[in-house]
Structures are given as C-alpha cells and as structure tokens.
Amino acid sequence: MKFFFNKRREEEDFRKKTEIILELRRNAKEIRKDILKIIYKTKSPHIGSSLSCVDILTALYFRILKIYPSNPEFPHRDRFILSKGHGCPALYATLVRRGFFKKEILDKFAVDNGTLEQHPTCNISLGIEASTGSLGHGLSMGIGMAISGKYDKSNYRVFVLMSDGECNEGSVWEAAMFAPKHNLDNLIAIIDYNKIQAMNRTNEIVSLEPLVDKWKAFGWATHEINGHDFREIIETLEQVPFETDKPSVIVAHTIKGKGVSFMEDKVLWHFRHPNEEEYKAAWRELK
C-alpha cells in the first residue's frame, strides 16, 4: 500500500511539474513573439541576445522571484537586474506578461516620445530595478542591494543576469572578488552563456574559459545548466543559495537567437533586425 501511495504521489508530482513546464513554455512563446514584433517594427538590434535569455527570464518571473506587480515597490521584494541591458526587449515582454504594465506600452518601445529605450532606464514602478546598457555595471549594483538587504535584515534576494561578453569587463571581476568576502548568499548571478558576443564567438576574442572554474576560484558557489530546459532552470534556482554564506552563480548554456531556427547560434543576429520575409518566417516558427 505504501508503495502504491508513494507511486501515486510521484505521478501527481510529475503531472504537476509537467503542467508548470507547459505553462512556462506557453509564456516563453508569447514573450518571444512580442520580442520579434517590437524588434521588427522598430528595426532594433539585439534580437539574438533577447531570445537567448527568454527561458531564464520566464522561469524567474513566473516561478522564482517574489515580486508583486500590483505593489512593485514593496521593500522586501526580490530584485532582478538585467545587467545585459541590450537584451531588454525580453525584459519588457516578460514584465508585460507578468502584469507589471499593459501590453500597449510595447508600442512605446524605441519610438519618438516613447517610454522604453533599447537599453533600460531604472523605473521601479514598472519593475525595472536599474539603468543598464553599458556592460559590467549590474553586478556591483546588485552587491549594493544585497548588502543593504542584509543590513536591513530583509530576506529579499538579488538576481543579476549578465551576458558572456559582459565578462570581458574588468568591473565584473572587481565585483566577483568582493561578494564572497562579504558572504552575500542573497546574491545570485546568472550568465547567459550563448558563446557569441557582438563581433565574434566569445572564445575567439578573450580567454573566457574555463568560466565556471574562474567563478569557483573567486569564491562563488557554482552551477552549470542548460538555460533552455525549464526543469533544470527551476530546480537549480529553487536551490539558491547553493552554499551558506556564499554568493551563487549559474552559468546557463544557451543558444543565441533561441526559438527561430535561422537566427540560432549566429553572430549576425546580435545586431541585425529581420526584414519582412525573415519576420514572417520567424513568426511561422513561433506560432
């Protein structure tokens, strides 16, 4: 009997998890469609960088972050900083989907007298926690927020999403050295490791590898995941902090342009925007 009940519970758990994942996939698909639309409409760059981090953002905003769209300034909310600010079409579309602002605001992306730039401006009432766009700023700001949270004895956590190219910046490593010394286990860095930066593949420019070992050597608790596998993303994010008194870093292996076959893993789509034909082809794939 005991075996039977255990099995039933396992089956129920499995069913529940599958439902959650299906729901996340539906959300991610809608977010990708919004990204494609606003980038096509405004001829904006960075579609590859945006599509690359959609699954991570979806998992964070729909399962992990303790946030309150109707009370975005709640002092004990979790903080999320999109340090790779150029991927903000993904953030905007996620915030819309999560109810931080109305979909119409996306019409105000990258237009004259608009509301949303191609790199985000801090607007906490809209759910945007920091102004980013120049790489290598977010982790330090995240540290400041994490120190403040500890000082105020608040339980909030600070998540910072960085790009792999961003790890070229010296300031990232200044921050990487600092956080472990201060036992900031309320700080979680995520690296969207799609292995392509603006002009080349990351390993053709600087010696980024061994990336996980570098963070480990700097004193961070590390995890390596597939950044498109919801089960893996959620299970990993649910475990933070990975070690008491240590900041956590997740190196998420991703694919630039994920979701649109002809954009996937191509340097070109860092800056290129789709023409009409490409837009229609991409739309068919996302539908």
Added chain:
Amino acid sequence: MREIFFDTLMNIAKNNDRIFLLAGDVGYGIFKKYKNTFPKRMINVGVAEANLIGIGAGLSLSGKNVYCYSITPFITTRCFEQIRIDLCYQNLDVKLVGSGAGLTYGLEGMTHHAIEDISIMRSLPNMTVVAPGDPIEYKAIARLSVSQKGPMFIRLEKKYKPKIHSDSTKFKIGKGSIIDEGNDITIIATGSMLHTAKIVSDELRKRGISATLISMHTIKPLDETLILDCAKNSNAIFTIEEHSIIGGLGSAVSEVLSEVSYSGLFKRIGLPDKYHNTVGTPEYLRKKCSLTPEQIEKTIIKLYKK
C-alpha cells in the same frame, strides 16, 4: 581639513543609520573611528573604484545615503562611467568625497594630482560640485550634504587652513558667501584657494584696491545671481582656483559673464593646461604655477592698473 569633514559626518551618522561610507582602500587614519563605531556601515571596498561606485548605487537604490571616498582622481576619473550612469543618470543620493584639491598630493606626482576633476564632474547632469575652503565651510558642507538630493562631488584639501568665516555663518549649497565687500574689483575663489584669496584681498586693500571677496564653495549649481550682482558693481572680476583654467570655476563664471556681455576686465587665475611633471611639494608646485598670494596679488595689480 578632511578630518573636520569626516568628524562632522560621523557625529551625524551616530543618529542616522542610513549613512554608509565606502572607501577605496585609502583613509586609514580617518576611518579607524568609523570602523569601530559603525562596522557594518563602513566598508573598505578595495582598490576597485568601478565596483565601489556600483555598490554605492545599489545601496542608494535600496534607500541608503552613501559617501564614497578615495583620492580625487580615483573617485572621479577612474570610475567615470559608473558615476555617469549609475549615479547621475539614475540621480542617486551618493556623495563622492575626493581627497586632494589640485596639487595637494604634490610629491606623489601627476597620477595623484586633481586638475581636471571639477571640469569633468561639472559636465555631468544632476551632479552638484562643491569645494569647501575653511573649517566652517567643511563643517557646513558635511552637514548640508546629508540631505542633498542627487549625486554630489565634494573636493577636500588635506592641510589645515585657519577659519575665515565666523562660526555663525549660514551656508546654502548653490549660494556663494560674501567674505569682504569692496568697490573696485571682485575676487571669486573656491576651495583650497580661499585662504590664499583672503590674503590677497587683505593685501590689495592695504594698497588701495578694495575687493569684494566671494567664496564660491558650490561650483554647480553656480550662484549666477551673485556673479551678476558683482558684475554690476565692479570693474574687474578675478577667479582663483587650484584647478586647470579649462572647465573649472573660472570657466563657469566666464560662461555667465559672456552671456551678459560683461564689459569689465575678467581673468581666470588657476593651473595652466598641462600636467606637472616637476617634482615638488604642493607649495613648491603652486609657486611654479604662480598661485602664491604674492604672485596672485602681482597678477591682479598688473592687469587692473593697465
């Protein structure tokens, strides 16, 4: 002089638990007291100024009142982009406290001299720029900075200078203070040159030239009303600063005067547009740059009597 600023701030911080102090691995003597009194609110971030400013921004975004300290070039130009975006664009209540005004770190060489800092900080939207000149101004600026909104650059001198103002003088950020009133010329000085300017003003008076002496402790926002008042009432205006003549107090004042077509004599007295690779103490280097009281007095008399 720095101690006066930080002692005043420390007394305020005793009753204000939002005040944080971040140091870039300098200020051993100054911060020992802070570290003992507020161990959680005084953080030596290390020799990593970009990270320091970013942390300051994150603390401020979480409701803290942050002071960032290092030697002037390192807390201004080294981490300029973090100041520009994290502090100025986000308009955060973070103070940059720079040790060294011009040639303060004379013998330590060009890397430690601060000659372009005012010019660069002044060009940043939202930034307030102050350079106190005597102990009373140091105390006042420390006090006023606590409730100042937005980012602020505070330029401090090391060597003690005697009081010029009376203890009861009232200060306001953005309002210059009249120290001497005169009918002939106006001298506008800031920060580390205030004391020198006072000697010059007194000497000129003995020689029959009566000067209005203004302490322009706030360079941005600049007290334009006071400058225009001076322009109406004097035949000559001299600015004195320990900063490059490009972009500092003199430039700021000239911007105001040129727009009202001031017809009197105007002269910027400051450091020449060059790096000082001469080895020497601050006093020696200032003399090389014609910034002693006697040299300035001579410059003014020569131009005024022409």
